[in-house]
Amino acid sequence: MRARIVYWGFTMFSRLNFRSIAALCLAATLLSAPAPASAAEDPGVPVNVSLAALSELPDSAQSSAPVIASGSLPGFTDHGTGVRVFASALPSAAYLNAMQPGDSFHRWPIAHGRADRSGGFKLRADLAAVPAEYRSSDGQVDLVLVAWDGRQQGETMVSAFSSPTLERPAAVATVKPDGAQKSQPSASFGKAWETCTTTLLSRGYKNNARIGESVTPDYKQTSWLTYTASQSVSLGTAMDMSNDSVGWKAGGTISRSSGFDASFAESALNRGYRLESELGYYKDVCYIVMNGYSYYNYTKWSYIPIRLTGGYSTEGVTVFSAPYCTGALAAGTWSRYDSAGSAWNWSIGFKISNLVGFDVSSTSNWDGNNRLYYKQPVSGKYKLCGNNTYPSSASRIIGAFA
Known part of the structure; x- marks a missing residue:
């Protein structure tokens, strides 16, 4: 029987049993879902970005936490609300290696921020506070970065380390607009109640x-x-x-x-x-159920390295x-x-x-x-x-x- 874990307005399904974070997940389910944001408040927020996380996590510009990722956002334009970037974590390599086809997970929200005048960004967070299922034993956290400007969006992946070294350098990434991904005004589909999952096919x-x-x-x-x-x-x-x-x-x-x-x-x-x-x-999917019908707003397929085999x-x-x-x-x-x-x-x-x-x-x-x-x-x-x-x-x- 698969466990069902709910947090940050999303659902994780897995054949695995994660008792170690049961209390954390239970507390997160008690968070009240935010009201749907208006298009004026959150123009073009990507459908795979959590509005709940955007409201709960501090903006990196106001955070004193360590920098976990930096880089540039070429090709994006400030249309009055800034160019934004959001980071969420993939499960750890050990977690991915334990998964079997049909198992699913939700990415854990980590940080968000905005581009500076030169188009650069810095995201700040305490990686030591990330749940163990999303963090390797040496402090590595694999990030999915999503950037958007209200009209365009794009994403990339990069690994961050809680204690960067020359052998495990600080995460630096470039995120460019992807014409295949379309941002949509949040209020157009009740995004606050949307579900996003990633399934191992x-x-x-x-x-x-x-x-x-x-x-x-x-x-x-x-x-x-x-x-x-x-x-x-x-x-x-x-x-x-x-x-x-x-x-x-x-x-x-x-x-x-x-x-x-x-x-x-x-x-x-x-x-x-x-x-x-x-x-x-x-396969990533984001969808919302309305009047008994599922509306899929985002679908993506990907190949991700699980492990080095030996x-x-x-x-x-x-x-x-x-x-x-x-x-x-x-x-x-x-x-x-x-x-x-x-x-x-x-x-x-x-x-x-x-x-x-x-x-x-x-x-x-x-x-x-x-x-x-x-x-x-x-x-x-x-x-x-x-x-x-x-x-x-x-x-x-x-x-x-x-």
Whole structure:
């Protein structure tokens, strides 16, 4: 039998039993539903944004809580009421991994704010106060950001951390208008009594995320990569408002930690290093029941990484442009691990092409847990080159003849 939990004017359905937050949810059900806001008060508030949360949560401009996410809102215009952004939390990776097809959840409201004159935003909240089902053991909270200006709206995903580090950086996101999403005046459909749920339709989609690569000029210089369990990898998500074969687009990124170590063997082959990820296929719906009929105001399909499975492998890669080179290197082993430089990133590093028709990005920070090695067998014959700066701080690195 599925539990039914109600809060913030929404409903969560799940086969899981969450006694740990029963008291919290019971208290939230006692909140009186706000009266439907007029279009003049809340023009064009997206149907997937909770009016109850907007009224209950403090505006980030008046909050002293830590900044949990920042970024820019290009393409939006202030039509007199400001450009607004709202953050809600997805369940934690452990929660998502426990779900089975047919299980549903509601996103937990986190924060809201407005763009400044330059189009930037900062959202503030205490992530430690987020219910445990929405927060990982290391303080990670996965956010869905929705921005709107009364006429346009858009959304993206990003992971936030209660204690950001170089390995788990502060959440920075760009939210752009999406022509497939239409804002509607709140009063036009009694939004205050609307229900929004996200349902897992299916899972088990195994796809590889590239976390680095190495390229050598011959079969003498060799390379390898080590990855440890604590390292976080940022994986792209995908979303579609029509569930067709051409409407899919990048939907932001979600960070996942593996819980396992991967040591790739030393080799002179040109290789990409990959970790296997499992994705879930989800459907979001927002609807209201009036006179016995359900009116669906918002539907979205998405692929979201659930977990890194523990599988890892390599694939062939080609030489890429890397103009920033060292001088001739001495014999020995060189490694890239300094987090202060650029993270490894590739716009098509996470392959979802066999699922939705395009590839999205993957990002992995270089540090003591994620380290790339190049071994020079003799002195004076080889050098290393970076794609966007010199190898000690570059994102991508290749070997070459000196």
